[in-house]
Amino acid sequence: xxxxxxxxxxxAYVDMEYVASQVRLRMNLDNRWHExxxxxxxxxxxxxxxxxxxxxxxxxxxxxDSTNIVDFPRDYVEYISIGVRFGGRYIPLVLNTNIVLPxxxxxxxxxxxxxxxxxxxxxxKTRDGYFNPDYRSYTVGGAFSDAYYRIDHKGxxxxxxxxxxxxxxxxxxxxxxxxxxxxxxxxxxxxxLRAYVQWTLNNNDRTLSETRIETxxxxxIRERNKLYAVNHALTSEEIMDIMRTHxxxxxxx
Amino acid sequence: MTKRxxxxxxxxxxxxxxxxxxxxxxxxxxxxxxxxxxxxxxxIKTVAYREAEKQNDWGLLDAYTKTYxxxxxxxxxxxxxxxxxxxxxxxxxxxxxxxRFISDRQNQAVQYIYRDNNSVDIFSNLDIDRVSxxxxxxxESDKVFFSRHLSSLINGVLMKLIPAFSSLExxxxxxxxxxxxxxxxxxxxxxxxxMPPEKMxxxxxxxxP
Numbered sequence: 001x002x003x004x005x006x007x008x009x010x011x012a013y014v015d016m017e018y019v020a021s022q023v024r025l026r027m028n029l030d031n032r033w034h035e036x037x038x039x040x041x042x043x044x045x046x047x048x049x050x051x052x053x054x055x056x057x058x059x060x061x062x063x064x065d066s067t068n069i070v071d072f073p074r075d076y077v078e079y080i081s082i083g084v085r086f087g088g089r090y091i092p093l094v095l096n097t098n099i100v101l102p103x104x105x106x107x108x109x110x111x112x113x114x115x116x117x118x119x120x121x122x123x124x125k126t127r128d129g130y131f132n133p134d135y136r137s138y139t140v141g142g143a144f145s146d147a148y149y150r151i152d153h154k155g156x157x158x159x160x161x162x163x164x165x166x167x168x169x170x171x172x173x174x175x176x177x178x179x180x181x182x183x184x185x186x187x188x189x190x191x192x193l194r195a196y197v198q199w200t201l202n203n204n205d206r207t208l209s210e211t212r213i214e215t216x217x218x219x220x221i222r223e224r225n226k227l228y229a230v231n232h233a234l235t236s237e238e239i240m241d242i243m244r245t246h247x248x249x250x251x252x253x
Numbered sequence: 254m255t256k257r258x259x260x261x262x263x264x265x266x267x268x269x270x271x272x273x274x275x276x277x278x279x280x281x282x283x284x285x286x287x288x289x290x291x292x293x294x295x296x297i298k299t300v301a302y303r304e305a306e307k308q309n310d311w312g313l314l315d316a317y318t319k320t321y322x323x324x325x326x327x328x329x330x331x332x333x334x335x336x337x338x339x340x341x342x343x344x345x346x347x348x349x350x351x352x353r354f355i356s357d358r359q360n361q362a363v364q365y366i367y368r369d370n371n372s373v374d375i376f377s378n379l380d381i382d383r384v385s386x387x388x389x390x391x392x393e394s395d396k397v398f399f400s401r402h403l404s405s406l407i408n409g410v411l412m413k414l415i416p417a418f419s420s421l422e423x424x425x426x427x428x429x430x431x432x433x434x435x436x437x438x439x440x441x442x443x444x445x446x447x448m449p450p451e452k453m454x455x456x457x458x459x460x461x462p
Contacts, residue, residue, distance in 0.1 A: 028309045034366045039381040
């Protein structure tokens, strides 16, 4: 990010340093504040991502380890889809909440089991020579039903129930916190970030009146809502769809 | 006015004119230099710094600043940290503002970020530590230490410092807060009050004038 000074000029997307510098310029703060302001910008950006004001979907390719587990990326918030690349196509895998999560032994050390096998009772058409009443063909779903996954939120990882997945690249599409040294911030979100930093600083300034603090809080909420409206604005087609929802053609007699 | 001019002017004042009777005499320039330093530090802190803080205009300190374009960076093996010695004695101001600026030698656009001496622990736990790769610095007595973000290829940095009066060269310009030029003499006189009188004899006996 050191070279950001040249890269961000006249760009539609800027980096965190740019936003921090702009905030410092507006508030007339010198270099002694830079690190604090930059952290506040990061906090503000994370807040905007967490509440979906800035939609931030990222794709990561993760390698499955020998125990059929992959850890979440650092900036993971919520997954959208998990799949594999097969024959040039993206094949989504199937969620299975019956997979047993690995146990955690003392001092946070994870006891990792190897998860293999299939979906058990649901996958066999027959059991002991008779028709299996638990068999449901629709449980297989439209996705890649030979491999299942379960999200271990507490452990911060995805557990796969399959064989021969070790070393395979799994594609994870997820909602990202959006924080890294490569983070690009759309210019439209700068006013909201500036308002967030201003509010954070005012909120911790005991010399300011309640009114002043409240004013900056409202300013932050107003800017956040404005940004949300911009990022979630309907397209003209969506608007027309809504308008036509209740329009029906009558029978011609 | 240069440093030499100021000392000469003060010597001239102390030699006669409206100088208080008990201060009249000859003083060694080094003694005067130290007294002026005390007064100048006081004026920078109480006048220039406060005004800059009040107006939120740190440019007011520019007049007192001197640039050192190549200060050597060394490696402290025991601490596994890069550091450099502050090349001169500086005026101590809150938040170490006596050190105004540190950057790469030939790229002032990459200004190193100031950190409080004991805040490494806080910032290293936060996102900022990996999001921004700019080097951070903190002061420890007469040294400046750098964070792990400083490249090992950097062997010198540019520093802008507010030098103490004694660190100025004879021909360096001395900046005095505006309208305080007269006060500097009064304050030096005050500082000199209580000084032992000029010794007239050469007998190495402090009880004899």
